Amino acid sequence: MSQRETIPRWRPSPLLAASAAVHLGAAAALITRPRAWPWTLAALLANHVVLAAAGLWPRSQLLGANWTRLPERGGPGVAITIDDGPDPDITPQALALLEGYGACATFFCIGERVLRYPDLAQEIVRRGHVIENHSQRHRHNFSLLGPSGMNSEVSQAQESIFRVTGSSPQFFRAPAGLRNPFLDPVLARLKLHLASWTRRGFDTVSADADAVFHRLANALQAGDILLLHDGNAARTRRGQAVILEVLPRLLDALTARGLKSVTLRSALP
Numbered sequence: 025m026s027q028r029e030t031i032p033r034w035r036p037s038p039l040l041a042a043s044a045a046v047h048l049g050a051a052a053a054l055i056t057r058p059r060a061w062p063w064t065l066a067a068l069l070a071n072h073v074v075l076a077a078a079g080l081w082p083r084s085q086l087l088g089a090n091w092t093r094l095p096e097r098g099g100p101g102v103a104i105t106i107d108d109g110p111d112p113d114i115t116p117q118a119l120a121l122l123e124g125y126g127a128c129a130t131f132f133c134i135g136e137r138v139l140r141y142p143d144l145a146q147e148i149v150r151r152g153h154v155i156e157n158h159s160q161r162h163r164h165n166f167s168l169l170g171p172s173g174m175n176s177e178v179s180q181a182q183e184s185i186f187r188v189t190g191s192s193p194q195f196f197r198a199p200a201g202l203r204n205p206f207l208d209p210v211l212a213r214l215k216l217h218l219a220s221w222t223r224r225g226f227d228t229v230s231a232d233a234d235a236v237f238h239r240l241a242n243a244l245q246a247g248d249i250l251l252l253h254d255g256n257a258a259r260t261r262r263g264q265a266v267i268l269e270v271l272p273r274l275l276d277a278l279t280a281r282g283l284k285s286v287t288l289r290s291a292l293p
Contacts, residue, residue: 034212039078039086040205043071075205079167082201082220088208091195091219094247094291101286102248102278104129105221106267107158107197108228108255110137110144114265115254119151121268125275127285129153132197132219135160135181137255142188149189154287157181157193157216167202175210182214195219195288219288224251225270231258233269240270241277249288250274 036044047068053060078086085092094101106129109115115131122129131148133155138145148155159166160180169177178196186192196216198207203218211218225236240250252274257265278285 034209037086037088037208039074040088040208043075043205047071079204080202082198087203087205088211089218091217091249091288093222093249094286094288095293096247097291099286100246100283101291102244102246102250102283103288103291104250104252104271104274104285105132105197105219105288106130107132107251107253108137108162108257109133109253110141110148111254111257112141112144114257114267115144115148117265117268118254118271119148119153121271121275122153122285123151125272125279125285127275127278128287128290129285130156130195130287130289131254132156132158132195133185134158134162134255135184136162138181138188139184145185145188149191154289155185155189155191155193156195156197156219156288157185158197159199160184162199164199166199167204169204169206171206171210174204174206175213178207178210178214178216182216194292217288217292219249221251222248225266227266227270228253228256228258231260231266233260233266236266237270237273240274244277244281244283246283 078084083092094103106118109131110133131153133145145155157178159177166177182192194217196211197219201220223240225240227236230236252267254267257267260266260269
């Protein structure tokens with residue numbers, strides 16, 4: 025069985041199955057007990073609040089499977105994931121740092137940016153890293169899209185990345201990690217695993233490289249999935265992208281603890 029065949033046919037999560045039951049029950053109640061409509065409406069509203077909260081929690085498993093850590097196999101691997109690129113200024117410097125440590129990383133790239141900077145995307149792959157799917161346009165309203173909109177964003181990015189690199193992504197990360205119940209069936213059809221993170225550095229909003237590093241390195245252990253950004257990166261007071269100050273320190277911390285930077289794809293069965 026190939027790696028891309030390891031995702032089973034989509035089935036609704038327990039929360040989604042329960043949500044469907046609530047909606048069916050509400051429809052029946054409106055027919056059989058129309059005077060109870062305020063209670064029926066309250067039940068539906070409560071259900072939608074729970075669904076929205078699940079989508080706004082990036083590490084949630086309530087809407088479907090979601091990689092927040094690498095599978096437990098006893099190895100020393102830690103996955104450094106880098107989002108929102110490629111960026112023509114920052115990505116080459118990040119690649120040079122990674123190469124200096126002999127480290128591999130997973131780049132969650134935006135489809136439009138891959139098409140805009142094809143040579144840079146190919147260089148990421150040439151250096152032994154992996155590009156995964158971070159949507160075609162990184163829309164800020166991604167979590168509000170319906171099935172058609174989500175399918176378009178994810179499938180277009182699949183096509184863009186394959187066209188440039190010759191390799192189809194096997195993981196998807198939603199913009200800002202936010203999603204809704206329509207995403208999981210799309211990912212299952214495209215045979216994509218959803219991935220979030222164990223810890224994030226908030227390096228798009230924080231210019232404090234020390235704070236970003238400590239968020240990522242605190243209690244660092246095998247199996248962690250760490251999130252940094254080469255695109256939309258905050259800048260330190262010296263004008264340096266935060267990732268470029270944090271990455272060497274993070275790789276030193278991995279080495280000191282006997283850990284190894286691996287790609288998400290290498291952890292697939």
